[in-house]
Amino acid sequence: MRLRSIGVVGAGTMGQGIVQTAAVNGIDVVFKEISREHLETARRAIETALDREIDRWAITPSEKKAHLSRITGTESYDDLRHTDVIIEAVEDLWDRKSEVIHDLDLIIPDERVIVTTSSTLSVSELARETRRPDKIIGMHFLRPVPKRALVEVVRGFHTSDDTYAVARRFAEALGKTAVEIHEYPGFVTTRVILPLLAEAMQTVMEGVATVEDVDRAMKLGFDFPAGPFQIADQMGLDDVLNSMEHLFQELGDPKFRPPAILRRLVRAGHLGVKTRQGFFSYNEFGEKTGGAIGGDVK
Amino acid sequence: MKILVLNCGSSSVKFQLIETSLELIEQRADRLIAKGSVEKIGSSHAIVTFDVPGRERHRETPEILEHRVAIERVARLLCDPEHGVIGDPKEIDGVGHRVVHGGEKFANSTLINDRVLHEMKECIELAPLHNPANIRGYTVARQIFPDIPHVAVFDTAFHQTMPPHSYLYALPRVIHRRHGVRRYGFHGTSHRYCAYRIEKITGVDREELRIITAHLGNGCSACAIDHGKSLDTTMGFTPLEGLIMGTRSGDIDPAAVLHVIAKEELRLSEANTLLNKHSGLLGISGISNDMRELQTAAAKGNEDAQLAIDMFCYRLKKYIGAYAAAMGGVDHLVFTGGIGENSALIRERSVDGLAFMGLEIDPARNADPEARGERQISTATSRAKIWVIPTDEELVIARDTVRCIVGVIPPPPA
Numbered sequence: 001m002r003l004r005s006i007g008v009v010g011a012g013t014m015g016q017g018i019v020q021t022a023a024v025n026g027i028d029v030v031f032k033e034i035s036r037e038h039l040e041t042a043r044r045a046i047e048t049a050l051d052r053e054i055d056r057w058a059i060t061p062s063e064k065k066a067h068l069s070r071i072t073g074t075e076s077y078d079d080l081r082h083t084d085v086i087i088e089a090v091e092d093l094w095d096r097k098s099e100v101i102h103d104l105d106l107i108i109p110d111e112r113v114i115v116t117t118s119s120t121l122s123v124s125e126l127a128r129e130t131r132r133p134d135k136i137i138g139m140h141f142l143r144p145v146p147k148r149a150l151v152e153v154v155r156g157f158h159t160s161d162d163t164y165a166v167a168r169r170f171a172e173a174l175g176k177t178a179v180e181i182h183e184y185p186g187f188v189t190t191r192v193i194l195p196l197l198a199e200a201m202q203t204v205m206e207g208v209a210t211v212e213d214v215d216r217a218m219k220l221g222f223d224f225p226a227g228p229f230q231i232a233d234q235m236g237l238d239d240v241l242n243s244m245e246h247l248f249q250e251l252g253d254p255k256f257r258p259p260a261i262l263r264r265l266v267r268a269g270h271l272g273v274k275t276r277q278g279f280f281s282y283n284e285f286g287e288k289t290g291g292a293i294g295g296d297v298k
Numbered sequence: 299m300k301i302l303v304l305n306c307g308s309s310s311v312k313f314q315l316i317e318t319s320l321e322l323i324e325q326r327a328d329r330l331i332a333k334g335s336v337e338k339i340g341s342s343h344a345i346v347t348f349d350v351p352g353r354e355r356h357r358e359t360p361e362i363l364e365h366r367v368a369i370e371r372v373a374r375l376l377c378d379p380e381h382g383v384i385g386d387p388k389e390i391d392g393v394g395h396r397v398v399h400g401g402e403k404f405a406n407s408t409l410i411n412d413r414v415l416h417e418m419k420e421c422i423e424l425a426p427l428h429n430p431a432n433i434r435g436y437t438v439a440r441q442i443f444p445d446i447p448h449v450a451v452f453d454t455a456f457h458q459t460m461p462p463h464s465y466l467y468a469l470p471r472v473i474h475r476r477h478g479v480r481r482y483g484f485h486g487t488s489h490r491y492c493a494y495r496i497e498k499i500t501g502v503d504r505e506e507l508r509i510i511t512a513h514l515g516n517g518c519s520a521c522a523i524d525h526g527k528s529l530d531t532t533m534g535f536t537p538l539e540g541l542i543m544g545t546r547s548g549d550i551d552p553a554a555v556l557h558v559i560a561k562e563e564l565r566l567s568e569a570n571t572l573l574n575k576h577s578g579l580l581g582i583s584g585i586s587n588d589m590r591e592l593q594t595a596a597a598k599g600n601e602d603a604q605l606a607i608d609m610f611c612y613r614l615k616k617y618i619g620a621y622a623a624a625m626g627g628v629d630h631l632v633f634t635g636g637i638g639e640n641s642a643l644i645r646e647r648s649v650d651g652l653a654f655m656g657l658e659i660d661p662a663r664n665a666d667p668e669a670r671g672e673r674q675i676s677t678a679t680s681r682a683k684i685w686v687i688p689t690d691e692e693l694v695i696a697r698d699t700v701r702c703i704v705g706v707i708p709p710p711p712a
Contacts, residue, residue: 004340004363026309026340057564057572060545 003173004028007080007108009100010090011042011073013274014117017145018089020046021174023070024059024146030072030079039073046071049146052285077107085170087115087139092242097121098129105130113166115139119190119239120246123156123183133158137167140187141176143234144286151176152187185250190243193231194256197240200228201259211279211292229279229292232262233272237279241266265293299391299703300331300384301696302376302443304369306395306435308427311336311368315376315383315390316696320704323697326498332376332383333692336368344368348375356381365431366438373442392447393439394699396487396691397432399425400452401478405459407451407698408710410436418450424478449699456486459527464624467535481539483531485513487694489521490528492632492687495672497526499685500630508625510618513689514644515635518543520614522621530624532617538573541617542610544587547577549613582606589637589644611647618648622655628682631657634689645675649684656681 005028008015015031019042022029033039050064059067072079080086086108088100097118104114113135116126127133138154151171155164164180171178181187186194200214209217215227224231232240241258248256265271265278270293272278273286281290299319305312312335318328334348334356344362349355356375362368373387384390395410401421408414415436422429440448457465465481466474473479492511497504504526512520518541521531532540532548542548550573559569580587583606585595595603622628632638633645642665649657658680663669669686676684701707 028341056562056568057576058568059571060575 003084003170005030005083006170007032007083007086009077009080009086009088009104011038012089012091013143014141014145015089016042016045016049017143018087018117018141018174019071020049020067021146021176023067025173025175026070027173028070028072028083030074030083032074032077032080035075039075043071043073077103080104081108085113085115085166087117089117092118092120092239094121098126101126101136102129105132111135113137113163115167115170117141119187120185120243123154124158127156127158134160135163137163138181138183139167139171140181140189142189143236149175149177150189151178152181152189153178154181154183154187156183186243186247191247193235194240194244194247197228197232198244198255198257198259198262200232201261205259205261215292230288233278233280233282234286235272236274237262237270237272238266299700300389301392301394301699302372302390302439303394303692303695303699304372304396304435304439305692306365306431308431309337309339311339311365311372311435313372314692314696316693318693318696318700320700320706323700328693328696334372334375336362336371339363339365339368346371346375348381350381350383365434366441369435369438369442387443388445390443390446392449392699392703393443394449394451394695395432395436395439396453396695397436397450398428398453398484399482400450400454400458401482402458402480404450404452404455406455406707407449407695407702408707409702410440410448410450411710411712413712414450414710424482447699447703449695449702451487451695451698453484453486454482456490457481457483457521457528457531460530464530479535481531481534483519483521483528484533484537485517485519485521485531486528487691488513488634488689489519489523489531491689491691491694492634492685493523493526495687496630496632496685499672500683507629508622508627509630509632510621510625510628511632511634512541512614512618512638512648513635514541514614514633514637514641516544517546518548518614518635518637520617520621522624524625530621542582542606542613543578544589545575545578545580547573547581579606579610582609589641593641593643607644607647611644611650614644614648615650615652618652618657619655628655628657630683630685632685632687634687639686639688645684645686653680657684659684 006022008019008029008031011031011033019029019031033042050067053059054061054064086104090096090100110132116138118138119140123136123138127136130136136156137159140152140154142148142150153167153171168178203209203214204211211229215229218224218227241262244256244258270277273282276282280288280292283289301316301318303314314333315331316328317331322328332350337345339362342361343359346358347355376382376384377387397418399421401424403417418433436448489511493504493509496509509523517537519531519533522529538546540548579592583592583602585603586592592603592606596607637644646659646664649659658677660675660677664675672687674683674685
């Protein structure tokens with residue numbers, strides 16, 4: 001079956017990215033937010049992102065119009081009932097996600113698959129909040145969603161093969177490559193990248209090299225498209241911190257212990273690309289504009 | 299014979315039902331029975347149009363989610379008691395499919411059997427945007443019309459006569475062997491049709507003629523047809539090379555592209571869109587990809603529009619000169635396609651100054667607002683003749699389908 005439409009709950013950065021990617025790939029999207037203001041903000045952000053794509057020659061103005069025509073906002077869960085797959089992209093907190101999954105389970109027809117985008121919570125535990133644990137699955141997108149070719153498809157304990165097949169088809173319809181993950185904290189990408197980020201921060205804190213030079217070394221030395229500090233800024237430093245704390249707690253391994261430099265930046269509200277200031281400074285399009293922060297944050 | 303011609307895109311199906319046969323082809327008496335299209339396949343409001351000569355257009359907007367439903371709809375419309383033109387699908391004698399890329403495997407149209415289908419699939423790599431939809435259209439149409447012959451007509455086939463010195467790029471030969479990178483050329487059915495018409499109109503065997511055809515539409519290409527065979531054509535590995543087009547750059551130094559990719563930090567897909575959708579007449583003028591709008595703007599003094607027109611004509615003129623050189627002269631120059639058939643200005647500007655090589659356009663004939671259809675627009679004394687010939691690719695597909703069915707074009711190996 002061809003995937004025609006999806007429902008998205010929550011249109012923060014992650015939700016917007018999914019909405020945009022789906023629309024660009026010819027899929028009709030209904031997205032739900034809690035108020036008209038939130039809907040409007042999300043829609044404007046998507047328009048800006050598409051304008052940016054035009055500036056980068058990636059699409060034409062008429063394609064932008066066609067993409068936007070596939071996107072509908074709503075404040076009601078009812079409007080998601082007729083979509084082929086539902087994906088929740090609300091804040092990655094147990095109370096929020098479990099509540100949304102629970103509500104969706106009551107409203108969405110029984111045969112539909114519900115996808116969670118959580119990068120830290122357990123798919124199996126979320127599934128227990130529903131009457132259809134076999135139809136709950138995780139999809140971990142990397143940011144920025146429209147640009148990253150990967151999605152980790154996360155099978156919970158109860159997830160059926162059919163549900164996995166739907167999620168895989170969904171990933172392909174979005175133009176992404178899926179890797180199959182059996183639920184475990186951090187999946188693959190988060191688990192493998194975090195120790196690298198922590199070690200990079202530790203290296204700077206020990207005065208071995210500057211932020212800029214660590215990034216330069218890793219880019220040129222290993223052909224990384226971006227250095228570890230830029231990667232951290234793109235991921236969002238608050239999310240990096242949360243993930244590290246989460247994995248430190250879950251796995252008890254000190255390699256996930258958050259470095260002090262990270263805590264300081266997060267406390268200062270410097271969260272990376274999304275606040276335009278992290279280890280580096282950025283413009284509204286997420287492009288690096290300035291040099292790295294100085295040694296004083298050590 | 300009644301031949302259904304299908305042109306399946308990724309989200310559209312265009313179709314024509316044409317009455318034709320060897321006799322009718324000879325008498326030019328083949329006839330359009332009906333035509334139409336299904337657009338926006340995959341949406342709940344697809345757009346179906348159906349035109350029968352002499353009747354009002356029929357239009358509907360049903361939910362059509364896939365090609366199978368679209369082609370079933372076409373079959374039903376053709377037989378519809380109220381809007382249709384035939385009583386039973388069995389009245390259709392054959393289906394002709396437009397297939398964009400035939401790679402190096404197909405130098406002619408062919409009946410489709412399992413082996414041909416397999417080879418068509420092998421060409422997907424060369425035309426990932428077009429061939430899959432063409433093949434999907436065939437697969438579905440075969441199920442709906444299982445008992446009649448299906449024929450594939452390739453955009454690239456006509457150019458398979460090009461010799462290696464014109465179709466190879468000067469890259470390491472291994473690139474051609476590994477990845478099939480070479481000039482294929484497109485618009486083959488249109489160029490072939492124009493050459494065929496010149497032969498018929500002049501009564502001179504094509505083996506005697508050196509013809510340059512300029513297909514100027516959404517996409518633009520020119521072709522050097524030497525003694526009946528495509529010797530060279532402007533489009534290359536993809537339809538991006540050669541002439542300036544509505545939104546495509548045509549020829550450009552590949553190193554310039556690499557430079558822009560590096561400087562603007564573009565992804566391959568972005569660079570691809572830059573060259574295919576943001577360039578050409580649109581990119582230069584900043585106004586439009588539509589030649590009519592550019593001519594209007596230029597007439598009002600818009601310099602960017604004028605520059606786009608100048609560049610378009612200059613590029614074409616260069617190729618006319620090059621192809622005359624390649625053939626040792628030119629006997630006929632043909633303009634076809636939307637711009638080629640309708641823009642007297644573009645025709646005049648493109649051959650301006652080419653009297654030295656025997657091409658003299660007659661300004662009055664060229665600009666005659668009453669003139670329609672096939673016509674000569676060169677002066678009486680012009681050594682080479684200049685023509686406007688409205689192209690008809692669907693007719694070529696229908697005719698080739700008949701030729702394959704009756705065996706004039708030999709069947710493929712089993």
